[in-house]
Amino acid sequence: AVVSTQSTGVSVRSVSSRYRGEVGDIVVGRITEVQQKKWKVDCGSRLDCQLQLSSVYLPGNVLRRKNLNDELMMREYFSEGDLICAEVAEVGNLDGMLKIHMRTHEKYGKLPEGLLIKVPSVLIKRSKLHFHRLPCNATVILGSNGFVWVGPHFIPEQPIEAISMTLRETIARLGNVIRALAAYGVQLFDTIILTGYDISLKYKVKELLKPEVMEHIAQESYEHSQHQTL
Amino acid sequence: QVKEWTVDAAAAYDIISSGINAEYGGLRCDGRRPQEMRKLKSELGVSEGPDGSAIVEQGYTKVLVSVFGPHECVNRNLRDHEKAIIRCSYNLASFGSGVRKKKMVSDKKSTEVGVMIQNTFEAAVMLDKFPKSQIDIYVQVLQGDGGERCVAINATTLALINAGIPMKDYVCACAATVYQDSVLLDINHLEESSRGPLFMLAVMPRTESIVQLQLDHRLHNDHLDKVVKETIQGCRNIQVLLDRQVKEWTVEAAAAYDIKPRV
Numbered sequence: 346a347v348v349s350t351q352s353t354g355v356s357v358r359s360v361s362s363r364y365r366g367e368v369g370d371i372v373v374g375r376i377t378e379v380q381q382k383k384w385k386v387d388c389g390s391r392l393d394c395q396l397q398l399s400s401v402y403l404p405g406n407v408l409r410r411k412n413l414n415d416e417l418m419m420r421e422y423f424s425e426g427d428l429i430c431a432e433v434a435e436v437g438n439l440d441g442m443l444k445i446h447m448r449t450h451e452k453y454g455k456l457p458e459g460l461l462i463k464v465p466s467v468l469i470k471r472s473k474l475h476f477h478r479l480p481c482n483a484t485v486i487l488g489s490n491g492f493v494w495v496g497p498h499f500i501p502e503q504p505i506e507a508i509s510m511t512l513r514e515t516i517a518r519l520g521n522v523i524r525a526l527a528a529y530g531v532q533l534f535d536t537i538i539l540t541g542y543d544i545s546l547k548y549k550v551k552e553l554l555k556p557e558v559m560e561h562i563a564q565e566s567y568e569h570s571q572h573q574t575l
Numbered sequence: 576q577v578k579e580w581t582v583d584a585a586a587a588y589d590i591i592s593s594g595i596n597a598e599y600g601g602l603r604c605d606g607r608r609p610q611e612m613r614k615l616k617s618e619l620g621v622s623e624g625p626d627g628s629a630i631v632e633q634g635y636t637k638v639l640v641s642v643f644g645p646h647e648c649v650n651r652n653l654r655d656h657e658k659a660i661i662r663c664s665y666n667l668a669s670f671g672s673g674v675r676k677k678k679m680v681s682d683k684k685s686t687e688v689g690v691m692i693q694n695t696f697e698a699a700v701m702l703d704k705f706p707k708s709q710i711d712i713y714v715q716v717l718q719g720d721g722g723e724r725c726v727a728i729n730a731t732t733l734a735l736i737n738a739g740i741p742m743k744d745y746v747c748a749c750a751a752t753v754y755q756d757s758v759l760l761d762i763n764h765l766e767e768s769s770r771g772p773l774f775m776l777a778v779m780p781r782t783e784s785i786v787q788l789q790l791d792h793r794l795h796n797d798h799l800d801k802v803v804k805e806t807i808q809g810c811r812n813i814q815v816l817l818d819r820q821v822k823e824w825t826v827e828a829a830a831a832y833d834i835k836p837r838v
Contacts, residue, residue: 359739363646391645392707
């Protein structure tokens, strides 16, 4: 446990624990249950998050009062197993249960086909941007809960075109780079992922899973990012 | 030809008694003195999948424990709105003992040990911090050479610490038997096979409060105080070693994640 002293007293935190959640965090989660007027979402925290029907945009970018018909159609919007991206609205006082919502239409919503990688939540730096459209034609969403989604560029609600072979390779490569960085405890943000991606280009995608290669990528990316900050 | 593992109780008693005779300098069958404990090795964070994991080895007994949680309690009937629930599953690997164990889905003895470990940690873990959640403990005995339950409890303590689950204190367990008025601590499989009493204690060392007590066979009342005192001392010895391991791991993990205290 790590002990830190504050003005009011002493706080004890454990070194490793589940994601706790703060208001304003962007999280990626998987729908586990469809209940009356709300969905239950697994965000890797101590309790499943709640996504209320009233805080969701309907197809067509409409935010209106939901009626009985909408309630019955809940499964059409999000059903069990879907991946969604949302923002934390509230943290429960008594039990720490998170309430998430989708505030704007452009960024939040159901995520299309892609890759989900779970990393320790401490590795995701809190920054202004969590949603990164990378120049290599892929999008990376760094959920504060440690769930990282890699996939094609997309606009919510609009269908995406078939993903080409080269794009699949890019997504897989980015995924392996993120795994390598996470395995060596490197903090994740867009520039370091891109650095790692460039370093990884000399290897084949499947070679990136070898421990020596992972170590090399993590080390070089970290050194490179230190140089840049200096 | 497979060497005989399960020893007849009488034969085991003879082996133990032959060891502690003065001829052998008062040593036990494996060369230990009566209150000497087996060598303890431990490691935290051995698996990446679970929230917490640990391996503890005491002599030749090796136990791996994985902890998942706290997470959403999936079973509505078991969900408690005031605190978390603990579910424990105890399993002896088929290669874990001298004779290969046939795979059985739910062994009565294993279920019993699972419930015992669950009860032990319900007393030690601060469950009221996580209402409506569930903590899963998976105990896998990789090598069983006596005292598996004790090593399981010690490994579970470390795995829970690795998972970051707050506890009131360490829970350390130790088993003992009595032979000719002397207490033997941390007994191995051979000593367990004899007819002597098998006394297991799980203790929270700082307050010396007993969390779990198990007794097999019969223990004479005259020996009770002595056995309890020695076993608690054994648990304290274990706590020192576990604490050392936890501190080592904490320093490494904090450095890896670059955690600096905020003042």
